[in-house]
Amino acid sequence: MARVQIAFQDNDESRYIVSAIEEDNPDSTIHYEPALIRIENEGSLQINKATVEAHMGREWDVQSIHVNLVTLTGNIDEDDDYFKLAWGGQ
Amino acid sequence: MQAKKLNVKDKYRLLTRDLDWEFSYEDRKEAFPYEEFEGIKITDWDKWEDPFRLTMDAYWKYQAEKEKKLYAIYDAFAQNNGHLNVSDARYVNALKVFLTAVSPAEFASSNGFAWAGRHYGGAGARVAAQMQSIDELRHYQTQIHAMSHYNKYFDGFEEFPHMHDRVWYMSVVKSFFDDCRSSGPFEYIVAVSFAFEYVLTNLLFVPFMSGAAYNGDMATVTFGFSAQSDEARHMTLGLEIIKFLLEQHEDNVPIVQEWIDKWLWRGYRILAVVAMMMDYMLPQKFMSWKEAWELYFEDAGGALFKDLERYGIKMPDFTETIKNEKDHISHQAWRVFYSFGHAAAVHTGTPTAEELDWLSEKYPDTFDQYYRPRLEAAAELEAKGERFYTAGLPQLCQTCQIPMFFTNVDEGKPTEIVYRESTYNDERFHFCSNECKHIFDREPEKYVHAWLPVHQIFQGNCGGGGLDEVMEYYRMGLGEMNLDYKGSPDEKRWKKWKGVA
Numbered sequence: 001m002a003r004v005q006i007a008f009q010d011n012d013e014s015r016y017i018v019s020a021i022e023e024d025n026p027d028s029t030i031h032y033e034p035a036l037i038r039i040e041n042e043g044s045l046q047i048n049k050a051t052v053e054a055h056m057g058r059e060w061d062v063q064s065i066h067v068n069l070v071t072l073t074g075n076i077d078e079d080d081d082y083f084k085l086a087w088g089g090q
Numbered sequence: 091m092q093a094k095k096l097n098v099k100d101k102y103r104l105l106t107r108d109l110d111w112e113f114s115y116e117d118r119k120e121a122f123p124y125e126e127f128e129g130i131k132i133t134d135w136d137k138w139e140d141p142f143r144l145t146m147d148a149y150w151k152y153q154a155e156k157e158k159k160l161y162a163i164y165d166a167f168a169q170n171n172g173h174l175n176v177s178d179a180r181y182v183n184a185l186k187v188f189l190t191a192v193s194p195a196e197f198a199s200s201n202g203f204a205w206a207g208r209h210y211g212g213a214g215a216r217v218a219a220q221m222q223s224i225d226e227l228r229h230y231q232t233q234i235h236a237m238s239h240y241n242k243y244f245d246g247f248e249e250f251p252h253m254h255d256r257v258w259y260m261s262v263v264k265s266f267f268d269d270c271r272s273s274g275p276f277e278y279i280v281a282v283s284f285a286f287e288y289v290l291t292n293l294l295f296v297p298f299m300s301g302a303a304y305n306g307d308m309a310t311v312t313f314g315f316s317a318q319s320d321e322a323r324h325m326t327l328g329l330e331i332i333k334f335l336l337e338q339h340e341d342n343v344p345i346v347q348e349w350i351d352k353w354l355w356r357g358y359r360i361l362a363v364v365a366m367m368m369d370y371m372l373p374q375k376f377m378s379w380k381e382a383w384e385l386y387f388e389d390a391g392g393a394l395f396k397d398l399e400r401y402g403i404k405m406p407d408f409t410e411t412i413k414n415e416k417d418h419i420s421h422q423a424w425r426v427f428y429s430f431g432h433a434a435a436v437h438t439g440t441p442t443a444e445e446l447d448w449l450s451e452k453y454p455d456t457f458d459q460y461y462r463p464r465l466e467a468a469a470e471l472e473a474k475g476e477r478f479y480t481a482g483l484p485q486l487c488q489t490c491q492i493p494m495f496f497t498n499v500d501e502g503k504p505t506e507i508v509y510r511e512s513t514y515n516d517e518r519f520h521f522c523s524n525e526c527k528h529i530f531d532r533e534p535e536k537y538v539h540a541w542l543p544v545h546q547i548f549q550g551n552c553g554g555g556g557l558d559e560v561m562e563y564y565r566m567g568l569g570e571m572n573l574d575y576k577g578s579p580d581e582k583r584w585k586k587w588k589g590v591a
Contacts, residue, residue: 002393007296009315034376035303035311036296063098063144066152067159069322070315071292073390075397076141076326080097087397 004045004074004085007038013056014068020051036070044074044086102143107136110213122211128274131339135212138334141326149221153228160232160316167309168239177305178373179244179584180575183436185237185310186246187367188298190435191263193233194254198267199282200226206275215334218327219279225320229313236313244580246435246571249564253435256552257564258486258493258543259363259427265491265540266356272536276335277349283328285353289394291321292386293361297368297377304376329394336401343402351406352532355525358412359490365420366427369449370441378452379420388413408525414499417453421461422495428468429480430493432557435566437575440469460504477574483544488519488537489526496522514538 006021008014010032018037021028028041039045052060062083074085096104113121125132166172176182200223207219241247254260270281299314332350335342365379395405424438431438441449446465449457471478484493498506510521514534521527530537546552553563561568575581585591 002396003389004393005390009319034300035315036300063142063148064152064155066142066144066319066323067155068319070318071296072322072325073393075329078141078143079099087393 002087003040003042004072004087005038005040006045006072006085007033007036007070009068009070010035010037011068016055017047017052017065017068020055021045021047023055024048024051038070043088044084046085047083049081098143101145102140105145105147106140106217107213109217118211122209124209124274125211128276129341129345130274130276130335131341132211133338135210135214137337138212138214139330140214140218141330142323144221144323146217146221153225156316156319157228157232160312161235163312164235164239164309167312172308173240173243174587175306175308179580180371180437180439181305181307181373182240182244182580183246183575184298184301184305184367184371185240185307186244186436186571187363187371188310189233189237189247190250190253190257191260191363192294193230193237194251194260195263195267196226196230196233198264198271200224200230202267202271202278202282205271206278209275215331218330222283222320222324222327225317225324229317229320232313232316236309239309243583245578246437246580249435249566252565256543257433257435257566258430258484258491259434261541261543262363262491263360266360269356269536270353276331279328279331280335280346280349281353281356283324284332285328285350286357287321287324288328288332289354289387289391290357290361291325292390293382294364295321296386297364297379297382300376301368301372301374304374305372332398332403333401336398336403340402347403348532350403351408351525352529354406355408355523355529356490359492359522359526362419362423362492366423369420369452370424370445371436375445375448378449380416380452383412383416411500411523411525415496417456418460418497418499418504421449421453421457422497425461425464426484426493426495429478430484431574432479432568432572433561433564433566435564435571437573437578437580439574439576440465440472456504472574472576483547485520486542486544487522487526488540488542489521489529491540491542492522494520494522 008017014037018030018039021039022030024047025041025045028039028045031038031040047065049060049062062078062080065083072085074087077084077086203219203223203226207216207223210216210219237247254264270278273281295314295318299311299318302310302314332346335346368377368379368382395403427434427436428438428440446462450462468478484495486493494507494509496508497504498508508523510524510527512519512521512527512531512534515538517538519530519538521530543552547560553559558568561572566572570579
């Protein structure tokens with residue numbers, strides 16, 4: 001398996017998204033770089049709407065991920081409730 | 091009863107695919123005249139998946155949000171004299187490279203996506219290309235707005251549209267986009283969305299923006315990240331287009347492989363300027379070119395090509411060459427800019443002692459042996475008041491238009507410049523590498539008339555034969571935008587603002 005990665009601008013909104021990722025993907029590695037937060041994980045990485053909302057304490061639309069997104073690698077699977085990155089055939 | 095809210099998938103289907111229509115009385119082939127001429131076979135456009143499923147209404151909503159955030163910061167930056175907070179005025183030269191060489195490429199890309207999008211028979215691809223065309227225009231505009239503040243205080247920004255069509259190093263980026271925009275719609279999108287955006291764009295934006303953050307440049311960090319939030323979508327489009335073309339028909343595989351090979355090489359060549367920017371133009375350094383290359387190409391690109399193996403796509407053969415070159419190109423590119431510092435709209439100079447040590451540490455296998463002594467020799471000449479500028483003009487590669495400075499690292503001869511040539515219609519053409527020669531040999535007609543800045547000077551088309559005349563033609567003057575930072579008007583103003591003697 002290869003690593004997938006996603007990076008966000010380092011700001012207050014992203015911080016909650018990142019802590020939600022940490023909770024749902026306990027093996028992921030988080031790098032704090034100048035002005036951005038980059039997260040890597042083996043094989044796949046999933047962001048769940050419910051977890052992000054629990055961290056933020058308010059509603060969060062998965063598509064609003066675009067506002068703070070910096071870069072990503074991997075194939076995307078997106079729906080109302082989650083956003084997933086993965087390598088490998090689907 | 092209140093209507094049920096649509097989920098993302100249904101909304102995407104209704105607001106994207108349902109915008110398409112059947113051709114009942116017109117010939118579909120006439121409506122999409124370029125869909126077949128590249129040899130690409132599309133059997134079913136319905137198989138197109140836009141993974142983000144972004145509909146136009148959501149697109150406007152989130153883009154508007156990004157713009158509001160961005161312009162609030164621009165205002166704050168300008169109102170607080172943000173240019174005074176950068177690490178050093180030398181840093182601003184990195185921005186000059188960006189605005190003059192990169193920003194016009196955003197505009198070219200916008201233009202290309204508008205055209206390519208028009209010629210896709212599938213609504214999903216059309217909408218994605220339309221969004222990207224608007225994104226690229228936004229990038230061009232927001233970059234100009236960010237730089238307009240710097241333009242009030244520093245030299246080198248004001249003539250960028252004029253210079254883009256004329257100056258030797260800007261022609262490198264220009265030729266990339268002229269080349270892909272004069273391809274068919276599928277080659278265009280493989281070139282820009284896949285080769286450039288997916289595989290290489292991280293190397294352009296992320297290091298530039300982290301570099302800006304490290305050097306106190308809030309405006310650039312912000313436009314960079316705002317643009318990059320679109321890039322993530324563009325990258326996804328690049329991966330989708332590749333998978334779509336490969337899944338549509340097996341005959342597409344060799345065509346797509348050739349395009350990947352060509353455009354990754356052309357994109358990689360452009361990045362020589364980013365390599366130089368990272369290693370030589372940031373007063374506060376954060377990552378070497380080599381490290382960025384390893385992280386964003388070897389690591390991330392390696393995973394990508396592994397994923398594409400199942401379609402029969404392989405890493406280009408030149409991967410070994412670029413691996414060998416990563417220890418060299420930033421130093422070689424800077425040497426060229428330093429030697430031609432009189433003909434560039436940025437200020438050059440030799441690195442400080444600390445910077446030399448940083449380079450030694452980052453490039454333990456090459457820097458002390460090949461590059462440090464030359465920089466030290468140049469600094470010695472400077473100290474004696476004998477600053478060296480190359481009086482002649484460099485030979486340019488017919489394909490990538492970069493001066494021939496790349497060396498034969500493949501054969502372990504890093505001090506020997508690579509010269510390749512081909513003869514076409516009894517005329518000889520020169521190349522910087524086997525790959526650029528190969529690209530030419532595959533489509534010579536496309537490159538024989540390339541507007542090569544050095545040839546044009548020699549042919550008398552650039553104001554005249556003397557340096558003064560060419561600099562006037564470039565609208566560069568002598569001693570304001572160009573030459574070394576030391577002694578420049580930029581330096582004088584900076585010292586005055588900072589109260590340094």
